[in-house]
Amino acid sequence: MKQTCLTADFEAGKRLFLKQLQGKIVNLNLIRLKEVADYSEHPELQSKETISGFDDYQKYIALTLPFLQASGGKILYIGTGDQFLIGPQEERWDLCMLIEQNSVADFFAFEQNPEYMKIVGHRTAAVADSRLLPLQNL
Template structure:
């Protein structure tokens, strides 16, 4: 099932289950649309270009909560995955805490740039991770 935004139910569950006192690394798996799909149809660009716009405009919101992009790169293929699950881009963003992540996604400025992400993505995954070993 294609997904671009977290459900409120899943967000609540992750917020409850994630330790509050340690960093969180968000794994983003991204599949872009060939052409971005803006609701107002005023934007004409590729999905990849729309996502770059999102990243550029969201950067201030990310740094404002103390987060940073740890790694970003183009996916070249999956070795262990269902055949229909392929990704164009992988992105790792480290937040000082799950509370910092929540503060960012609730920021009105951040909400204002989400239109680019929504227009850009055909499908995505967002996986919260903590550094606590096995």
């Protein structure tokens, strides 16, 4: 069975921290969305109407943006995707995002913000699978 990835585990976060990257990083995000948002893990965030994974992820982005900006981060690019031109043809990604952070420490501060954590359930409800690759300039 193919592994799905929704959040970073402790060891992955530790490896990123121990690299001691200096300066800005850009996170490459590949997102596969659910057809319908599933709030079974976060019923307190669910609205009365049924919402698509795409629409719910747009809500998540809108709610997240103030926390991202407060941490010094910004969205460099967001666009829709599909299947790879070069890559596994069975994989498809609905959204691709490039998110810039001033540092790894700023990224971790953003991710661990208690107020941000209150809305992250919108992401969980919308996302079927994801990849996050931190990039550093050469």
